[in-house]
Amino acid sequence: MRKLIAGNWKMNGSKGFTAEIIGGIVNAPVPRGVDVLVCVPFPYIVQGAAMAKDVLSIGAQDCSVHRENGAYTGEVSARMIGDCGARYVIVGHSERRQYHSESDAVIAQKASAAHEAGLIAIICVGESESEREAGHEKDIVAQQIAGAIPASANAQNTVIAYEPVWAIGTGKTASADDVAVMHSFIRQKLQERLADSQKMRILYGGSMKPENAAQLLSIRDVDGGLIGGASLKLQDFMAIVRAGAEIA
Numbered sequence: 001m002r003k004l005i006a007g008n009w010k011m012n013g014s015k016g017f018t019a020e021i022i023g024g025i026v027n028a029p030v031p032r033g034v035d036v037l038v039c040v041p042f043p044y045i046v047q048g049a050a051m052a053k054d055v056l057s058i059g060a061q062d063c064s065v066h067r068e069n070g071a072y073t074g075e076v077s078a079r080m081i082g083d084c085g086a087r088y089v090i091v092g093h094s095e096r097r098q099y100h101s102e103s104d105a106v107i108a109q110k111a112s113a114a115h116e117a118g119l120i121a122i123i124c125v126g127e128s129e130s131e132r133e134a135g136h137e138k139d140i141v142a143q144q145i146a147g148a149i150p151a152s153a154n155a156q157n158t159v160i161a162y163e164p165v166w167a168i169g170t171g172k173t174a175s176a177d178d179v180a181v182m183h184s185f186i187r188q189k190l191q192e193r194l195a196d197s198q199k200m201r202i203l204y205g206g207s208m209k210p211e212n213a214a215q216l217l218s219i220r221d222v223d224g225g226l227i228g229g230a231s232l233k234l235q236d237f238m239a240i241v242r243a244g245a246e247i248a
C-alpha cells in the first residue's frame with residue numbers, strides 16, 4: 001500500500017512558519033509513490049491549502065461533534081474545515097483524550113461528523129505506559145477500536161493511527177516487534193467489522209524521526225506515520241517522506 005506520511009504540528013506555527021514549511025515541501029520536491037499530509041492549527045488551514053497545490057494535503061487536528069452551525073462557542077465544524085481546503089482531520093489524539101477528557105464515544109461522533117463533511121478521519125488509538133506495563137495494551141486498543149470507529153467508516157474515509165502514549169514526544173519508540181504485533185492485531189480487529197479492512201491505512205506515531213523511519217515503515221501493516229516533533233523541521237520531515245517513498 002502507498003504510504004501516508006502525515007505531520008501533526010500540534011499547537012505550533014505561525015503564518016511565516018506555514019509559508020516556510022509548506023512552501024519547502026512543495027519545492028522539495030516530493031518523490032512519487034507517497035502521500036504527504038500536514039495537519040496544521042485551524043488558523044493556518046486556508047494558507048496551507050492555498051500553497052499545497054497537488055503536492056500534499058492539509059488537515060486539521062480536531063473537529064466538533066456538532067454538524068450544523070449553531071450556538072457552540074469556540075467550536076469548529078468538520079464542514080468548516082473542509083470549506084477551508086483541508087481533506088483530513090485527526091480525531092481522538094491522546095492529547096485530546098488526556099487534556100479534554102475525550103471518550104471513545106465522542107471520538108466516534110467526531111469521526112462520523114468528519115465523514116459527513118467529506119473529510120478523511122484519522123482516528124488515533126494507543127495505550128499508556130502503565131497499561132502496557134500491566135500487559136493490557138491489546139485490550140485497550142481493542143476497546144478504543146470498538147468504541148471510536150463509527151459505522152460510517154471505510155478504507156476510503158478513515159485512517160487509523162496507532163500511537164503508544166509513552167512514545168509520543170518522549171524520544172522513546174516502540175520496538176519493531178511491538179509495532180509489528182500491534183499493527184497486525186489492529187488489522188485483525190478491523191477485519192472483524194469492516195469489509196474493506198485490508199485497504200485501511202494504519203499509521204504508526206510516536207517519536208518517528210529520520211533515523212528510525214525506514215525501519216518502522218518497513219514493518220508489515222505499517223502504512224505510514226503520524227509525525228509530531230520531526231514534522232516541525234523541514235529536513236527531518238522530508239527525510240521521512242523519502243523513506244516512505246522508497247519503501248512503498
Ligand code: PGA
Nearest residue numbers: 168169206207227228229
Ligand atoms: P511525536 O508526536 O512524533 O512528537 O512523538 C506524534 C504525535 O503525537 O502524533
